Amino acid sequence: MLSATPRTALGRSKERGRRDRQALYDVLDAGLICHLGVVASGAxxxxxTGYGRIGDTLYVHGSTGARSLRAAAGAEVCVTVTHLDGIVLARSVFHHSVNYRSAMVYGTARVVDDPDEHVxxxxxxxxxxxxGQWDAVRPPTRKELAATTVLALSLAEASVKVRQGPPSDDEEDYALPVWAGVLPVETAFGAPEPDPALPPGTPVPEHIAGRKMALYQ
Amino acid sequence: MLSATPRTALGRSKERGRRDRQALYDVLDAGLICHLGVVASGAxxxxxTGYGRIGDTLYVHGSTGARSLRAAAGAEVCVTVTHLDGIVLARSVFHHSVNYRSAMVYGTARVVDDPDEHVxxxxxxxxxxxxGQWDAVRPPTRKELAATTVLALSLAEASVKVRQGPPSDDEEDYALPVWAGVLPVETAFGAPEPDPALPPGTPVPEHIAGRKMALYQ
Structure with a gap:
């Protein structure tokens, strides 16, 4: 279960909250990028940025010199992962909305020093x-590892929100002669585009060609 | 032109920066949601959240009671819009990347008080x-308008980053016998899903049925 803290307890739209830990994993594991929030020079x-998860720890990384990573190291951060699933078209402007799944994780970002955890x-x-790419391509060198800062964030303090389904209109608006419903937003992988520098005929591995968007919709 | 300030001057990957104002408009206008960053209780x-643009002002809105909106009002915020366009599959783990278009806007969020600007x-x-929905559905009532806080953010301080194209591998890695290239990430609208409460046979308006994702690849 996800415990409620002052900042993860949902103020608005409580019915959209999910309190089971699996819901958090589902949102995180289905994503490709997150939005990392830091306070830099007071703002x-x-x-x-990219991210990964091992158990109840989320990892982000970046160049050792990146300003956002320097501001995040040892500091309070917020990592948000959002999937936009549809535009909710209501019978009034006011009740327009979006269908989405989102997770917000709060905590202090720890710089990963242990070499094994780093890798x-x-x-x-x-x-x-x-x-599948880690095992298919050249692994990182010691120099490349040293150039990469990894930050760890516990999933202890997190909230998950999900909105699904048709619009919720005011009772009296259901009689209006307007179309209402959901316009789905679908995200998928396209056909792999070979690097022009690749020798012609180089086969596309199945872990790339056959990849499906995880858990979307 | 976008002027460089200490926080919009690009530190890493300068070649990805775009300094023309049209590039900023293009990224913003193609998006559906943004990620709004605020400092709340020091973190x-x-x-x-959704957003809109009029000229060189970005607007976000929310319920008057929302914690994020209260923290943002009159305070420093950062609004980021990101389009993920592809996974860049390199010949080494280290050079893996993503193709993307992103805009970051910094500034002090002004609460919109003027009724005309609010609407x-x-x-x-x-x-x-x-x-097309504003003209097709019931407009907001005075009560609904009062329940909605709108914040304005100038586009004066913003940065745009774009990465496109194949991986940039180390010279000696081009000889490795591995596939490399880009796995495109494509976002599109699906078929409109009618609200089950709708009278059967209600036609889907063309501005919904014919909608295309703006400027996505």
Missing amino acids: PMVVP AALRALSEQLAP | PMVVP AALRALSEQLAP
Whole structure:
């Protein structure tokens, strides 16, 4: 179960909250990028970036010199993963909405110093973005590992919100002669585009060609 | 032109920066949701939400009681819009990346008090998410308008980053016998799903049925 803290207890739209830990894993595991929020020089900064999960720890990484990573190290952060599933078209402007699944994780980002955890986290990050590639391509060198900062964030404090289904209109608006419903937003992988530098005829591995968007819709 | 400030000047990957204002409009206008970053009780908070643009002002809105909106009002915020366009599959783990278009806007969020600007902003928000719906459905009542806080953010301080194309591998890795290229990520609207409460045979308006994802690849 996800425990409610002042900032994960849902204020608005409580019916959209999910309190089971599996719902959190489902939202995180289905994603490709997150939005990392940090406070830099006193102001918020929101950066799109990759992430990975091992058990109840979320990992983000970046170049050792990146400003967002430096601001996040040892500091309070918020990581948000959002899937937009549809536009909810209501009978009034006011009740327009979106169908979505989102997770927000709050906590202090710990710099990963342990070499084994560092590599395991990078592997998790790689698998999240491109499953199967870690074993298929050249592994990181010691120099490349040293150039990459990895931050760990506990999933102890998190909230999950999900909205699904048709619009919720005001009772008297259901009689209006307007169409209402959901316009789905669908995300999928397209056909792999070979690097022009690749020798002609290089086969596309099945873990790339056969990849499906995980758990979307 | 977008002027460089300490936080919009790109530190890493300078070649991905775009300094023309049209690039900023293109990224913003193609999006459906943004991630709004605020500082609440001293810690960052990143919330997915809708937005709209009129000229060089970005608008976000929310319930008057929402914690994120209260934290943002009159305070420093960061709004980020990200389009994920593809997974960049390199010949080494280290050079894996993503193709994307993203915009980050920084500034102080101004609460919109002027009634005309308030309605104009809500219309822009509505058009961004669901073009054509404002004129097709019941307009907001005075009570609904009062329940909605709108915040304005100048586009004066913003940065745009774009990555496109195949992987950039280390020279010596191009000889490795592995496939490399881009796995495109494509986002599209699905077939409209009618509200079960709708009278059977209600036609789907063309502005919904014929809608295409704006500027997505």
